[in-house]
Amino acid sequence: MxxxxxxxxxxxxxxxxxxxxxxxxxxxxxxxxxxxxxxxxxxxxxxxxxxxxxxxxxxxxxxxxxxxxxxxxxxxxxxxxxxxxxxxxxxxxxxxxxxxxxxxxxxxxxxxxxxxxxxxxxxxxxxxxxxxxxxxxxxxxxxxxxxRRRWFVGDSSADYALLLIGLWFLTQLNPAIPLFGMVVLPEGLPQPYISPLQDPQLFLMLIEGGSAMLNLAGSLLFLTCFLSRRQYQLRAIVYFLLTVIVLKLVTAGALLKPALFFQWVNLNVALGLLGGLLLVWAVTRGQRWPQTVAAMLCLLLSQLVVSFWPLSGLQSDVLSLFRWSYGHLLNMSALVDLVADLWPLGAFACLLLSLRQQHRR
Incomplete structure (x- = not known):
């Protein structure tokens, strides 16, 4: 058909x-x-x-x-x-x-x-x-x-992409998780712990920054590869980033203890995000199909990088950062984790559909 x-x-x-x-x-x-x-x-x-x-x-x-x-x-x-x-x-x-x-x-x-x-x-x-x-x-x-018709391509994959972008914002509702991050940051290392590098702290910094970089690049490229024209890329990226930052600020102000307001950002994350922006800038110079392939690669690599993260925080460690009712937080945290785990699968399927429709066109 x-x-x-x-x-x-x-x-x-x-x-x-x-x-x-x-x-x-x-x-x-x-x-x-x-x-x-x-x-x-x-x-x-x-x-x-x-x-x-x-x-x-x-x-x-x-x-x-x-x-x-x-x-x-x-x-x-x-x-x-x-x-x-x-x-x-x-x-x-x-x-x-x-x-x-x-x-x-x-x-x-x-x-x-x-x-x-x-x-x-x-x-x-x-x-x-x-x-x-x-x-x-x-x-x-x-x-x-x-x-929608002016900014995004006419394929049905773009409609699914908009739905998935809305779901992606749910993954950022937990202000205890770093901006564009996918890892938990409890204190201490599991013992015994053997790092692939001689410096375990450097290894964790690379994983933390690399996770933020790939998650940012994958998210932004997922957005830009469905835009109808290159001239919309900068504005779409700015709107996307502003929405995420405002969301983090609002949830942090409402949920986190005042002393931990900026728990969701640190130097490692900031450097990773800078690297992600440079990667997005380089990839978006090309046509739509290379952006689609690059988005798929970033999604796959982000999951691979997270698999090397050796820390797994306890619920009590994460909840101690909040000033809200723990009953609500458990449900919210569980929902955010579920969407974050499933979102890459849905995004990858949407990108495959996009490639198929691009081939037909």
Missing amino acids: SSASVSPASDRSHVALHAALINAALIVFLSAYPFSGWQDTGLPLFDFLFYPLPYYTRFFDNAVNLLIYIPYGFSLALVPRRKWQGWALAMVVASVSSVLVETLQQFLPLRVASNLDVLYNVGGATCGATLATFPLFSRFWAQGKAL
Whole structure:
């Protein structure tokens, strides 16, 4: 089948469906983590839906329950071609998903099934579906689509790339992890430890800086190889970097202890990032397909470099850096780790799809 035989609308609906499935997986992971201690309480499964609303609630919990369902409802609403069908589908699927997830939590000793959570979940899905389908927002989305067509190539791989770029920002939500870093930085070395180099400290510095360099280069090249014109490269890179830095600053200010505000950056990381920028500058001088291949190589090498990192921090070591509730942090940290582990696989598959579509064109 040629690429011309697949309509853009069909491709977009597939991207929306995949986005909805990813959102559903993230919701289940956050709701059921740490997937241990399962037990049957003996209570009727759906009785919690008819309990009086909880008297004591926390703003943070309510906000998370609302916000996490906004992209879920948004993506579900884009699956059908007709807007009213999309809105109805989002309401039904999101409501059923929320009830099933809350029911699942009855079997976890550290979780409580709540009808208020269901209401906030459905409210978030309603906001997302409304943003996606109502005519009031059509002008805004038309401008967004025009911007997408102008800045990015017309292949469906670019739509998947934009979805993956949004997911990539989740990997930077933990301010205890270095900027563009992929390694944990606890104190001390495991003993006995035999370094490949005579100077173990130098070896760790090279791994730490090399990890940041390859992660930065892979992320930026993943972005630039989907741009439609070279003239957009500098602006896209600047916007990307500013977004990541602001995200780190905000999360560090909100979560880390004040004395550890810049835990996410150090000299080794800074030097690695400088090397990554130089590598990106050199590669982006070429055409699209060499950038695609270079992005794939950086992703592979980054995983190889991280495999040499000998330190593995304990949860207690990492959590001691924060001033937030540890229950929330465990879930957030686990989600960030999961997305960080799976993202290179998704990005590599997207780049392979891009190469295939480039070959067809």
